[in-house]
Amino acid sequence: MSSANVEPRDAEPRTGLSPRQRSQRSRAIQYAILVVIVLVAAFTANWGQIATVFFKPSLIKSAFESGLPTAFLKTIEYTIGAFVIGLLGGTLLALMRLSSVGPYRWLATIYIEFFRGLPAIVVFVAFSLLPLAFANLVIPFDPYGTVWSALGIVSAAYMAEVIRAGIQAVPKGQLEAARSLGMPLGLATRKIVLPQAFRIVLPPLANDLILLVKDSSLVFIIGTSAGDFELTGFGRDLANTESNLTPLVTAGFCYLIITLPLGLLVRRLEAKAARAR
Amino acid sequence: MSDPLVRAVNVTKSFHHQEVLKGIDLEVDTGQVVCLLGPSGSGKTTFLRCVNQLEGIDGGRIWVDGDLIGYAERNGKLYRLKDKEIAAQRREIGMVFQRFNLFPHMTALDNIAEAPVQVKGESRAAARQRAHELLDRVGLGDRGAAYPAQLSGGQQQRVAIARALAMQPKLMLFDEPTSALDPELVGEVLAVIKELAGEGMTMIVVTHEMAFAREVADTVVFMDGGVVVEAGPPSQVIGDPQHQRTKTFLTRLRSEQHNT
Numbered sequence: 084m085s086s087a088n089v090e091p092r093d094a095e096p097r098t099g100l101s102p103r104q105r106s107q108r109s110r111a112i113q114y115a116i117l118v119v120i121v122l123v124a125a126f127t128a129n130w131g132q133i134a135t136v137f138f139k140p141s142l143i144k145s146a147f148e149s150g151l152p153t154a155f156l157k158t159i160e161y162t163i164g165a166f167v168i169g170l171l172g173g174t175l176l177a178l179m180r181l182s183s184v185g186p187y188r189w190l191a192t193i194y195i196e197f198f199r200g201l202p203a204i205v206v207f208v209a210f211s212l213l214p215l216a217f218a219n220l221v222i223p224f225d226p227y228g229t230v231w232s233a234l235g236i237v238s239a240a241y242m243a244e245v246i247r248a249g250i251q252a253v254p255k256g257q258l259e260a261a262r263s264l265g266m267p268l269g270l271a272t273r274k275i276v277l278p279q280a281f282r283i284v285l286p287p288l289a290n291d292l293i294l295l296v297k298d299s300s301l302v303f304i305i306g307t308s309a310g311d312f313e314l315t316g317f318g319r320d321l322a323n324t325e326s327n328l329t330p331l332v333t334a335g336f337c338y339l340i341i342t343l344p345l346g347l348l349v350r351r352l353e354a355k356a357a358r359a360r
Numbered sequence: 361m362s363d364p365l366v367r368a369v370n371v372t373k374s375f376h377h378q379e380v381l382k383g384i385d386l387e388v389d390t391g392q393v394v395c396l397l398g399p400s401g402s403g404k405t406t407f408l409r410c411v412n413q414l415e416g417i418d419g420g421r422i423w424v425d426g427d428l429i430g431y432a433e434r435n436g437k438l439y440r441l442k443d444k445e446i447a448a449q450r451r452e453i454g455m456v457f458q459r460f461n462l463f464p465h466m467t468a469l470d471n472i473a474e475a476p477v478q479v480k481g482e483s484r485a486a487a488r489q490r491a492h493e494l495l496d497r498v499g500l501g502d503r504g505a506a507y508p509a510q511l512s513g514g515q516q517q518r519v520a521i522a523r524a525l526a527m528q529p530k531l532m533l534f535d536e537p538t539s540a541l542d543p544e545l546v547g548e549v550l551a552v553i554k555e556l557a558g559e560g561m562t563m564i565v566v567t568h569e570m571a572f573a574r575e576v577a578d579t580v581v582f583m584d585g586g587v588v589v590e591a592g593p594p595s596q597v598i599g600d601p602q603h604q605r606t607k608t609f610l611t612r613l614r615s616e617q618h619n620t
């Protein structure tokens with residue numbers, strides 16, 4: 084179809100345009116539509132109001148002064164802690180899933196399927212109700228303990244599947260070579276298999292980290308106190324009191340400050356992995 | 361005369377009801393080199409893997425240096441050894457794989473030093489020192505810092521041999537150590553194995569390199585269809601085979617090697 088000397092059969096033979104002319108024309112049409120949309124938007128929208136509701140400079144300033152940097156830090160703290168728990172839990176679950184002991188496999192499978200099938204928000208609602216259900220329950224390191232567990236429990240399920248795939252991608256000969264040198268299974272797994280598995284799954288793990296940054300916004304459901312607000316909780320609180328969306332928009336940009344570089348990192352890691360192959 | 365270092369008696373092994381080893385008997389004396397020959401699928405690799413318990417056996421017994429491999433015998437019954445105990449037995453048995461299987465995330469030096477450090481508890485410095493000497497011995501003294509991906513196939517296989525030697529094994533198993541190599545790299549690997557044989561290392565070598573087997577082997581064992589068809593000195597098994605299957609195999613091998 085694409086070769087030049089074949090007569091185009093079903094594509095408008097009447098116009099007599101070459102493929103190149105046709106693609107130029109289609110691009111011209113697309114630009115024309117864009118111009119129309121922009122013009123309509125420019126004349127119908129109330130730009131003044133949009134600017135004051137979403138981007139009010141005085142509120143951006145007061146957001147920075149009233150604790151945005153702290154909320155930014157909290158988001159990072161919540162994310163990193165949850166990532167560490169997810170990584171440790173995920174590795175354990177992945178090893179259990181690959182274990183030769185049946186009950187380990189079943190337990191891990193149940194856990195993984197359960198928490199991957201459940202909306203994360205349900206887990207957070209459950210955590211918010213825990214103190215009600217168990218009157219004298221104390222989760223240590225409040226609020227970190229609660230936040231890290233809630234986020235970590237869910238992300239462990241996702242990471243387990245990623246890590247399992249990584250372990251299985253390490254050639255069998257690696258484990259056999261390690262064992263032929265007299266390494267017991269556990270040692271061979273730790274020193275030879277896992278380091279290679281993690282290298283393989285670095286890009287998807289970094290991707291999970293991005294998801295975790297965003298999921299950390301669910302923390303407000305648990306009902307942390309004002310001093311422990313992360314970005315979404317903080318933005319929502321201030322937006323409520325000011326009846327203006329600017330604080331939330333500002334918080335939103337802060338997420339991008341974290342997630343965009345991470346996204347760049349993921350793409351670099353993927354490119355590097357592709358080159359190594 | 362002392363007991364043989366390796367004694368395999370009536371070893372059987374099946375994969376999904378397909379019997380791959382149908383009663384292998386084999387003895388290797390200390391310091392001897394045994395070359396295993398046989399057509400593809402005859403069970404050579406499987407037998408080597410049974411000797412160091414990468415595969416469990418279904419019947420028979422294998423002893424290495426007097427130790428029953430993979431099992432303990434109590435009151436006439438066999439009990440499978442625990443993972444740690446099997447690991448301890450494997451320390452005495454070095455294995456070199458067809459596809460090298462070097463650890464790609466470690467330098468050549470650390471590939472060699474890792475097991476002595478982790479398994480024997482040697483200090484990292486001492487293990488690296490010895491790894492360096494071993495690299496020297498296989499002619500790669502200047503390549504210690506290279507990662508496997510930066511080495512040629514022949515160099516990788518020599519590092520793999522050094523890695524196995526670092527555990528100071530009593531027995532070395534080679535599974536077609538040169539068949540994944542470009543022809544011009546075969547010689548350098550065979551030279552290392554030859555030298556090792558000259559130093560008195562006990563070895564079982566699966567190989568299709570006839571000249572090597574003639575020169576180095578004390579005993580050549582021809583396997584086919586999961587049984588040992590004939591065994592003896594190379595002059596006999598290669599030079600004057602008695603069985604039709606051996607003759608057919610050697611004829612085909614010669615014509616293949618002429619064509620390449």
Ligand SMILES: Nc1ncnc2c1ncn2[C@@H]1O[C@H](COP(=O)(O)OP(=O)(O)OP(=O)(O)O)[C@@H](O)[C@H]1O
Nearest residue numbers: 375376380398399400401402403404405406407536
């Ligand atoms: N893990 C396994 N699962 C199932 N079958 C296997 C397995 N390993 C080997 N086999 C089968 O056992 C038979 C013997 O294989 P083995 O690798 O021991 O032969 P070989 O003599 O080493 O052959 P080659 O010269 O091709 O390396 C083959 O039919 C093979 O398909």
Ligand SMILES: [Mg+2]
Nearest residue numbers: 404405406535
């Ligand atoms: Mg084989």
